[in-house]
Amino acid sequence: MIKFVGSFETVKSLPNTAFAEFAFIGRSNVGKSSLINAVLGAQVARTSNTPGRTQSLNLFNLDDRVMIVDLPGYGYAKVSKTQAMQWLKRLEDYLINRRQLKRLFILIDSRIGARDSDLDLMDFCDANAIPYQIVYTKKDKKVREEKQMQILHTEHGAMLPEILETSAEKKTGLEPIRIALGVK
DSSP, rough: OOEEEEEESSSTTTTTOSEEEEEEEEBBTSSHHHHHHHHHHHHSSOOSSTTOOOOOEEEEEEEEEEEEOOOOBSOOOOOOHHHHHHHHHHHHHHHHHHEEEEEEEHHHHETTOHHHHHHHHHHHHHTTTEEEEEEOOOOOOOOOOOOOOOGGGGGTTBOOOOOOEEEETBBBBBBHHHHHHHHH
């Protein structure tokens, strides 16, 4: 059973649980909430076509054993620089201090490829030994003509070697995430 725990504005306000946490993050409009819903098989995360909709740390309890964390996207959202900096500080606080965090899924739109903001997040995770896995989203969509940068796990110390390719719409590539979360 999946239960919405709440939306939290600060890391200090998050519930202190013993459950392992798996967090999802990516640039705004990467399909993060859609992927969470597809993996869990339920419409739990709010989806929108408007970039920057997720603004809080949203927690979902999965069978009283795992927490799923829907983190705010980064990149495009139309917010002030002050608010963007507050979000960045909150993200850094969560990633560095949340002992329950077991894996960060960094979502990248497969049509676009990794951007500087994605690489900056990866470098931050590498520097702070935060385990993460790259998940390409929207694999069912047409790829743009631009050349995509290849990401090599050998260049990123905290990155899991397997790069996942998913489509929330077609429900493909979800099984490795489900296995990590223990979803049946």
